[in-house]
Structures are given as structure tokens and as C-alpha cells.
Amino acid sequence: MITYSIESVTEDFKMNSSGALIINRTLNYALVPSYSFTVKAQDSGGKSDTTSIQINVKDPDNWNPYFLHNLYYAFIPEEQVGFSPTIQPEAIKALPGDPGIDTTLTYSISSVTPEKYRSNFEIDSIGGNLSVVTAIDREEMDSSIISVNIKVDQVTDGRTATAQVRVVNEAPQFPPEVYKASVFSTDPFKTPVIVVKASDPDVGDEGRLEYSLVSGSPYFDVDASSGLVFVVSVVDLSGQAATVEVKVTDPKGLNATAKVEVEVLGSTSSSNVVTISLNQPANVVERKVPEMEKSLGKALGWTVNIIQVSNSTRGSPKSRTLREDAKSLVNFIAVDKAEVVSYEEVVR
Structure with missing residues (x-):
């Protein structure tokens, strides 16, 4: 023993x-x-x-404060300032090491990596609320992670926790979610219907956005780069309405959708088609079809449907001394209460 x-x-x-x-x-x-x-x-x-x-x-007055979590996450959209990102798994918070002592915890940012983004962030010294004060360009830093160390000061040495802040890519957006247009059942292949145009702050309004139909359609299709919805064949839809859903996708795979509601009118005589000439190439004019229809409709007092945009050139092929400037021909009709307005009345 x-x-x-x-x-x-x-x-x-x-x-x-x-x-x-x-x-x-x-x-x-x-x-x-x-x-x-x-x-x-x-x-x-x-x-x-x-x-x-x-x-x-151990001196009870010397107990260090501690964070509820050692690691926090925050996700922020680029180019946005003056807001507090949502923190996961919960808001940044520390507790005093000695619950019996009434003391004030002070929060501060001790470092940011990369250091150049130190001034982009602030933290409320009393509440620990992290905020973005200067916009971050995702194109410059892509999807890098910024590590923000939050220090809690007390009468003793503080403790630190880390908040990882990731700048996230934003999905593209369609200004309207529903577009409306009309065509005639006799409109040929490639007749423009409407241009659906999405915006994306990550890539700009033009380029690097790809358009497609959510489901294939025998009646309509969309140009992948411009968002121009055009006719494939609508001869079987005379007097009916059709809906197609267009999807836009950015380089990161984020996407948005919009619906295009198309009213298919009965046939119209070619004699009612009005042609105007513009000193711009057809591919440029096609991207401005909605704006042109709106402007022409406002000027004429009717609904205007542009049914074709084609290229043309100025000058004679036999004379190389004449400058050949690219221009386009725009064919349209005017509609008044579902009735086509005659050519003579439009140009009068």
C-alpha cells in the first residue's frame, strides 16, 4: 500500500x-x-x-477576452460601399474572460492582407460591426481573400480572431424581366423581334455575356453575343401569342433569365413596309432596334415594328474614287390597334 x-x-x-x-x-x-x-x-x-x-x-483580473468563433466569413459585392456585410456564422463578438468584472471591450482592425486594402474596412470600436468604406474592384483582385484580424483591447493583451472577406462576382441582370414584341406570320427567317440586353457590373454592358434560349424553339432564336431575338419561322402562329425565355450567362457561370412575349399578327402586304436609310452598319443598328422602335413610334403616334435591318453601301462599284461608307436599310411597319397603317399614311 x-x-x-x-x-x-x-x-x-x-x-x-x-x-x-x-x-x-x-x-x-x-x-x-x-x-x-x-x-x-x-x-x-x-x-x-x-x-x-x-x-x-492566476489573477482573475488578468483573464483575456475571447471570441465566440476563431474564424468569421463575410461576402461582399464589388464596387459597393457604405454597408456592413453579413458575417457568418454570426456577428463578430467577444466576451470578457472574467464575467465578474465590468469592463469595456474595444474592437480594432490590427491588419489586413493584402495590406493595400487596409483602408477599405472599418470596425465599430464598441459593437464590433465591420463595414466597407471604400469599394473593391473584383477585376483587380479577382476572387482573392482578404484576411481581417479583429483585435479586442482590454487592460491586458488582447486576443485576435480572423474574418475572411471574399469579394464575390455579381450575376447579370435584365432591366425588365418581361419583354413584349410583335411580328407578322409572314416575316422571314432572321427578322428581328427585339433585343434583350442584360447588364453586369463585373463585365460591363457589352461583351463577355452570352445569350441563349432556356428551351429550344422552332419559332425563334437569339444571337449569342448581341441578345437579338429573331424569327426562325412563325407562319404556324398567325393570330397567336408565343413566349420564349432567354438566359444570359457571365464568364463565371452566373446567369439571369427574361421572358419575351411575342404577338404574331396576320400577314401584311409588302406595300405597307416603310424603308429608311441610316449611316450606320446593320450590326450596330440591330443593337438599337428597341430604341428605334420607341423613337419612331413616338414620332409617328403608332406602334412601330422593325421587321428587317440590312446592309447597303453608298457609291458606285464602277468608281473607286467615290468613298464607300457603310450604311443600313431599316424596314418597318406601323400598327394602329392591331391594324397595319398603310405606307401612304406613314410617309405622309
Whole structure:
């Protein structure tokens, strides 16, 4: 049988028969900040050994504050300022190490990586609310992660937690989610219907956006780069309405959709088609079809449907001294209460 005993004189600790050291009474850091004593173990035959024990008493006023989480995440859209991102798994918050002491925790940003983005962020010193004060360009830093260390100051050395801030790509958007247009059942292949145009702050209004139909259609299709919806064949839809859904996708795979509601009118005589000439190439004019229809309709007082845009050139092929400037021919009809307005009345 082995017995244990504390050889040094202290009433603050005792040792039981199994060798467990037990606090015998409340310790007082101010009176005794540390203890050093010897523990002896002895068997029934009288053989024994000793070991030294050093115990340091922790000052309760010196407990460091701590964060509820060591790692926080925030996702922010680029080019946006003056807002507080949503923090996950919850808002940044620290608690005092000693709940019995009434003290104020102070939050501050100790570092940002990359360092050049240090001035982009601020944190409320009392509430710990992280905010974006200067816009971040995702094109410049792409999808890099900014590590923001949040320091909590108290009367002692602070603790730090890390908030990883990721600048996220924004999905493209269609200004209207529903477009309306009309065509005639006799309109030929490639007749423009309407241009659906999406915007994306990450890539700009032009370029790097790809348009497609959500589901294939035997009646309509869309140009992948311009968003021009055009006729494939609508001869079987005379007097009916059709809907197609167009999807726009950015280089990161984010997308948006819009519906195009098309009213297919009965046939119209070619004699009612009005042609105007513009000093711009057809591919440029095609992108402005909605604006042109609106402007012409406002000027004429009717609904205008542009049914064809084609290229033409100025000058004679036999004379190379004449400058050949690209221009386009725009064919349109005017509609008044579902009735086609005659050519003579339009040009009058």
C-alpha cells in the first residue's frame, strides 16, 4: 500500500489516499501568487520517493477576452460601399474572460492582407460591426481573400480572431424581366423581334455575356453575343401569342433569365413596309432596334415594328474614287390597334 503526503506546510492544499491533490480552501492571488511544495509517496515497506510541485495562481483580473468563433466569413459585392456585410456564422463578438468584472471591450482592425486594402474596412470600436468604406474592384483582385484580424483591447493583451472577406462576382441582370414584341406570320427567317440586353457590373454592358434560349424553339432564336431575338419561322402562329425565355450567362457561370412575349399578327402586304436609310452598319443598328422602335413610334403616334435591318453601301462599284461608307436599310411597319397603317399614311 502506498500513502501520499504533502511535506511542505500549507493549509491551502491537501492530498487524498489516491494521490489526488485537492484545493482545501479558496486561493487568494493577492496574498499567495504561487506555491512550491514537495509530495512524498511511501509504501508499506518504508521505501519512499518525493517530487516537487509548482502551482501558479492566476489573477482573475488578468483573464483575456475571447471570441465566440476563431474564424468569421463575410461576402461582399464589388464596387459597393457604405454597408456592413453579413458575417457568418454570426456577428463578430467577444466576451470578457472574467464575467465578474465590468469592463469595456474595444474592437480594432490590427491588419489586413493584402495590406493595400487596409483602408477599405472599418470596425465599430464598441459593437464590433465591420463595414466597407471604400469599394473593391473584383477585376483587380479577382476572387482573392482578404484576411481581417479583429483585435479586442482590454487592460491586458488582447486576443485576435480572423474574418475572411471574399469579394464575390455579381450575376447579370435584365432591366425588365418581361419583354413584349410583335411580328407578322409572314416575316422571314432572321427578322428581328427585339433585343434583350442584360447588364453586369463585373463585365460591363457589352461583351463577355452570352445569350441563349432556356428551351429550344422552332419559332425563334437569339444571337449569342448581341441578345437579338429573331424569327426562325412563325407562319404556324398567325393570330397567336408565343413566349420564349432567354438566359444570359457571365464568364463565371452566373446567369439571369427574361421572358419575351411575342404577338404574331396576320400577314401584311409588302406595300405597307416603310424603308429608311441610316449611316450606320446593320450590326450596330440591330443593337438599337428597341430604341428605334420607341423613337419612331413616338414620332409617328403608332406602334412601330422593325421587321428587317440590312446592309447597303453608298457609291458606285464602277468608281473607286467615290468613298464607300457603310450604311443600313431599316424596314418597318406601323400598327394602329392591331391594324397595319398603310405606307401612304406613314410617309405622309
